[in-house]
Amino acid sequence: MYFIDVQGTLISDEDKSPINGSIEFIDFLNNKKIPYMVVTNNTKKASSDFYNFLNESGFNFSFDKYLDPLMLLESRVEKDSVAAYGAEQFLETLQKMGYKFNYENPKTVLVAIKEDFNSEEFAQMIDFLLSGAKLVGMHETSIYAKNGKRYPGVGAVLKLLEFATSVSYEVIGKPSLAFYEEGLSALRKQNSTAKYSDITMISDDVKGDLGGAKELGMKSVFVTSGKYRTADEIVPFLQENLKPDEIYADMAEILEKIK
Numbered sequence: 425m426y427f428i429d430v431q432g433t434l435i436s437d438e439d440k441s442p443i444n445g446s447i448e449f450i451d452f453l454n455n456k457k458i459p460y461m462v463v464t465n466n467t468k469k470a471s472s473d474f475y476n477f478l479n480e481s482g483f484n485f486s487f488d489k490y491l492d493p494l495m496l497l498e499s500r501v502e503k504d505s506v507a508a509y510g511a512e513q514f515l516e517t518l519q520k521m522g523y524k525f526n527y528e529n530p531k532t533v534l535v536a537i538k539e540d541f542n543s544e545e546f547a548q549m550i551d552f553l554l555s556g557a558k559l560v561g562m563h564e565t566s567i568y569a570k571n572g573k574r575y576p577g578v579g580a581v582l583k584l585l586e587f588a589t590s591v592s593y594e595v596i597g598k599p600s601l602a603f604y605e606e607g608l609s610a611l612r613k614q615n616s617t618a619k620y621s622d623i624t625m626i627s628d629d630v631k632g633d634l635g636g637a638k639e640l641g642m643k644s645v646f647v648t649s650g651k652y653r654t655a656d657e658i659v660p661f662l663q664e665n666l667k668p669d670e671i672y673a674d675m676a677e678i679l680e681k682i683k
Contacts, residue, residue: 425615426453427607427637429598429599430464432650433549433675434483434627437569439496443649444652445676447482452679454484459614461607466492466631467536468513470520476624480675488683489614491607493597497521498588500596501532501560509554510536510562530666535582539575546584553589563597566631567651579632597628600638626678630658647676 431437434446442499453460462485465475494517503523507530508515514536519525533552553559565577576584582593597603604620611618625637628650638644646668652658655671674679 425611425618426460426544427457427463427604427623427625428460428643429468429625429627429629429633430462430478432569433626433647434440434462434478435481437650438572440477440481442481442483444674445672445679446674447484448525449675450483450485450681452683454474457550459611459618460485460489461611462490463489463607465514465537465565467494467562468511469596471495472552479607488610491603491610492634493603494521496596496603496606497562499568500594500602501534505529505531505532507549508534508536509541509549509565510534510538513564514538530557532558532560533585534560534562535585537565537568537571537578539568539573541576541581541671546588549585553583553585553591559585559589559591559593561593561595563603564595564599564632565629566638567629577629577632598633601636601637601640604636604640624677628652630662635662636666638666643670644668645662645670645678647672647674647678 434441434443471492471494474490475487477665505525505526506523508525518611527630530552533549561578561582564579566579568577586593608618620641624633624643626645627633628647630646634644634646648655
C-alpha cells in the first residue's frame with residue numbers, strides 16, 4: 425500500500441509535466457489492484473481542479489484516491505476572520521471557498537507557499553500573532569522549488585514565526601497526524617485492515633513528508649526528482665530515526681524494483 429506525493433514525485437517542479445515513470449507507476453498499481461492514495465500539499469488550485477489537471481496529464485485514478493489540505497481546511501479553520509498569506513491563486517481559492525479576509529485583527533494567520541514573502545508581511549504576521557491570533561500552516565514543506573530556485577517552504581516560515589513569537593502552530597496538510605489519519609481512513613475503503621505499518625510513503629520532501637510518515641510507522645522512500653538534486657544534500661544531516669528507508673532517482677527506478 426502506498427501514499428504518493430505529487431509535486432517533485434509524480435510531476436516536475438519546473439513545468440508540472442509527469443516525471444519519468446510516474447504515470448506507469450500509477451498504472452501498475454491500478455492493474456495489480458494495490459491500494460494507494462495520492463496525497464499532495466496542493467493549495468493553489470481547488471481540489472477538484474488540481475485532481476482534474478492530474479487526470480488530464482495522464483494519471484488515471486479516481487477522486488476518492490486523492491487528498492489535499494484544502495479538503496480538510498473547513499473543518500480546521502473558521503471562515504470569518506483570516507489573515508491569509510501565500511500565492512495569489514491560493515488567496516483566490518480561499519475566497520471562492522467563502523473565507524473572509526481580515527488584515528486588522530484576525531483570529532487566524534494562515535500560511536501557504538509563496539516564493540516572495542517580504543519583511544512587511546512577516547512584520548504584519550508577527551503583530552497579529554502577538555495580539556492573540558492562531559498560527560496555522562497549510563502544510564509543513566521544508567523547501568519550495570520553482571524556476572530552478574529553492575525557497576524556504578511553509579514549514580520553514582512557520583518555524584521562523586514560532587521562534588519570533590513563541591506562538592505554536594498547527595498544520596493542515598502533510599505531515600500532520602490529522603492529514604495522515606484522513607488518508608488512512610480513505611485507504612481503508614480499499615483495504616479495510618490497512619494500518620500505518622502497511623504503508624510506504626513516497627516523496628521528494630524527506631523532512632516535511634517522510635519524517636512525519638516514519639514517526640507514524642510508515643516505510644519511507646525518498647526520490648531525488650524534486651527539491652533535492654542528490655540525497656547527499658540532506659540525508660547525512662537528518663536524525664538517524666528520520667532517515668529514509670530507501671532512496672531512488674525517480675518513480676521509474678521504484679517501478680523497476682517492485683516489478
